[in-house]
Every structure is written in structure tokens, then in C-alpha cells.
Amino acid sequence: MPSSIQIIPFRSNLASAFTELNRAWIERLFSLETADEKILKNPKGAIVDRGGQVFFAMDGSQPVGTVAAIRDSAGRYELAKMAVDPAHQGRGIGKLLGQAVVDFALSQGAKVLFLETSSTLPNAIRLYERLGFRHTTPPKPSEYARSDVYMEIVFPVPKD
Numbered sequence: 001m002p003s004s005i006q007i008i009p010f011r012s013n014l015a016s017a018f019t020e021l022n023r024a025w026i027e028r029l030f031s032l033e034t035a036d037e038k039i040l041k042n043p044k045g046a047i048v049d050r051g052g053q054v055f056f057a058m059d060g061s062q063p064v065g066t067v068a069a070i071r072d073s074a075g076r077y078e079l080a081k082m083a084v085d086p087a088h089q090g091r092g093i094g095k096l097l098g099q100a101v102v103d104f105a106l107s108q109g110a111k112v113l114f115l116e117t118s119s120t121l122p123n124a125i126r127l128y129e130r131l132g133f134r135h136t137t138p139p140k141p142s143e144y145a146r147s148d149v150y151m152e153i154v155f156p157v158p159k160d
Contacts (some may be wrong), residue, residue: 003110004062005093007100009114010044010054016062018043018054021083029120035143039081043068051108052077055100057093060125064088067097069104075111077101082124098131107153116142125149 026032034041039046042053047068065084069077075135079101084093105113115133117124127145128151138150 004059005096006058007090007096008056008058010048010056012044014063014066015043017056018066019069020080021063021066021085023080024085024122025083030146031116031137033144033146039068039070046070053101053104054081055097055104057088057097059088063096063104065093067101069101069110069113072103072114075109077105077113079105079113079115094127095130098127101151102131102153105153110155111157113154114150115154116144116147117149117151118146119148120146125151 013068022040023032023037024038046056047070051071055069056063065079065088067081067082070080071141072078079098082094082097084097099134109126113133114149115128116138119125130151133151134153135149142148142150
């Protein structure tokens with residue numbers, strides 16, 4: 001993995017990169033859904049302003065990947081909207097982005113970090129397993145037609 005890749009938190013001037021990177025992979029593999037549009041049209045309002053965070057993988061000044069940590073409720077965060085530009089895939093960028101979300105969730109006192117994905121994305125599923133996510137039953141139906149895999153990390157309760 002090149003040392004030039006840096007993971008940075010949300011900056012307003014990168015909001016369009018979050019939208020473009022995600023729109024590209026979703027439209028290539030699936031169909032854009034209403035739930036996607038809600039988040040992609042305003043990542044600051046839909047994610048950051050609600051206690052979450054958006055991270056970017058930067059290759060110099062170019063955003064080449066992104067991911068969101070969406071606050072679902074007190075103690076629950078979702079890893080969502082992970083995208084890495086195809087020209088930069090296979091370099092460990094997804095792992096760096098995923099780890100940024102795990103670290104963020106822990107720093108916010110999360111008890112659970114979850115994600116929804118598709119069984120048609122085996123490489124993504126392997127990445128999530130390496131990050132510590134485990135397959136389990138979803139607590140509610142997904143908003144996304146493409147989602148048929150639910151995974152989560154249950155963080156240990158800190159000892160005083």
C-alpha cells in the first residue's frame with residue numbers, strides 16, 4: 001500500500017467526491033435507490049450533522065475512496081457507503097477506510113457497529129470479516145433491495 005494514501009475526515013469541499021464515488025459503484029452493479037439518494041445528496045446533513053462521520057482516502061489531493069460512519073441511535077453506528085475508485089482497488093484502501101469507521105465508532109462509545117451488504121460482493125464481505133464483523137440476523141428489514149447480508153461488531157463493555 002503506498003504511503004501517499006491518507007485517511008481524512010469530512011470536508012465540505014469533498015462532499016461531491018463522496019457522492020460521485022458511491023454513485024459510480026452503485027450504478028455499475030445495482031440501481032440507485034431512494035435510501036441512497038437521501039444520503040448522497042447531502043452527506044453533511046444526513047451523516048456528519050447527526051453525529052456520524054465521512055472519511056476519505058486521499059492520494060495526494062485526489063479523493064480515491066470514501067466511507068461513512070452513520071449514527072443509527074445511541075450506541076449504534078452503521079458502516080455504509082464504502083467506495084474505492086476501481087483504479088485504486090487492491091491496495092488496502094478499503095481496509096484503511098473500514099478501520100477508520102471502527103475506530104470512530106469506538107471513540108464515540110458505540111456498543112454495536114453494523115453494516116448491510118450484498119452476497120454478490122464476496123470481496124467486500126471478506127474485508128468486513130477481516131475487520132471483525134460477524135454475520136448475524138438483522139434486527140429489522142433493510143431499506144435496500146440489494147442488501148441480503150447483515151453483519152455487526154459488538155464491542156466489549158469497557159471496564160471501569
